[in-house]
Amino acid sequence: MALPKSQLQRSTEYWFDDGNIILQVESTQFRLIKSVLSMHSNVFRDMFTLPLPNDEPTVEGSPVVVLSGDTSRDWKLFLGAMYPKRLMDELPSLELITAILRLSKKYDCPVFRQDCIQRLKSDFPTKLSLYDESDDSWSFQEEDDMFMPILALAKEIGLHSILPTLYCIMLTMERETYLPIVLDVEDTRFSTADRLACTLGIVNLLRLQSETTMAWLSLDAQSSSIPAKSCIQGSMCVAAVKKIILDLAEAHHPDIYVLDIWVDEWGTDLCRACRKKAKEVYKTGRKTCWNKLPGAFGLSNWDVLESLDLE
Structure with a gap:
């Protein structure tokens, strides 16, 4: 009318x-x-x-x-x-990126759209090497509680490949903000689908890291990495591992380390051989975790997600 x-x-x-x-x-x-x-x-x-x-x-x-x-x-x-x-303008606001992506999709403005998509993909990459190369800065103006609008935007414009990294960052780097929302079923800020994906992700990532990155903490005789074959401390390194296990268990909510780099404090009381072995297990497991990251949230693998992106 x-x-x-x-x-x-x-x-x-x-x-x-x-x-x-x-x-x-x-x-x-x-x-x-x-x-x-x-x-x-x-x-x-x-x-x-x-x-x-x-x-x-x-x-x-x-x-x-x-x-x-x-x-x-x-x-x-x-x-x-x-x-x-x-x-030369300063970093764009998230509101500007959202507006450009909505309208550039509707009115077929490929240059504008591609610039904004590349910004989001650089912040939430599909390759572990690219994630490790990124720093703590964002390609747009950082805002409080910005990840949920980005999540909604990614789904609106069909940018599926950034979802696994985005979910994982929300549950790790931003856990103090988003974990309580995920666990509170009466909080309507999360959609049912997103809450299900994150809840599934928490369970799967904790299981996955225990089998990969944190497998060096296992004291099972058959699968234990510590003590290493050339360990010079024996029971002292085993005791150090037990202490780390107890320290991690005291956390109110277990931490998810699948994207984190090795924490130097973990190896403080280990001998050189055990510390080297533990870091090798962690490094190898981190690659495995990354490859399985989409599946942890009930999503298709990285290649499929990239093929689904509407660019």
Whole structure:
């Protein structure tokens, strides 16, 4: 249903005197230039090759195209990327990335979309080597409680390959924030599917790390890594392992170490040979954990997830 003229407002930032097309989003009108829209968007390029109906509404001689299903806020952010006011901008906000990904998918703007997708993929990679090369910084402005919006965005735009790393970071690096939400079934901030994936992930990752990265803590005679064959401390190294096991067991919630690097404190009381053996087991197990990370959350393997990404 068309809005009354009295309810329409012109954008104060994106109403160009030389514009030749008006996009109406909700109650806001943007007067833009067809050639610029066509340069960035295949959808608009194709749209503008078609003749406009004779009864097409106009404002100051420019045809008006009503875009349903979009928000004026998303379009304002999107146009900010299309018409940058600065040569080099600071890190984009998550809100800007979200708006660009929504609209660049709908209006087929591949360059904008690919840039934002690469940012998310660099932050939540599918390769362990890339994860290890990343630092603590993000490719967008860091915000409080930002991982749940990213999770929702990934599902909305079909970016499946970032989900395993994202889930795992939420349950490890950000466990103080997200673990209580996962465990509280009355908290509606998690969808049923996400809560199920995370609950499944907690159980599977704890089991997986006990069989891989933390297998050096096993005191089973047949599978024990410690004492190593060339151990020079014998029972002292075994006692050190028992102490580590007790220390880890005292935690209110067991820690998940599948993405962490080796913790030097673990090897403090081990002899050189046992410490080397434990680190080897941990390093090898970490690779195994990474390969099995998607399955821990009930997802397909890395290759399948990448093939499902809608890029």
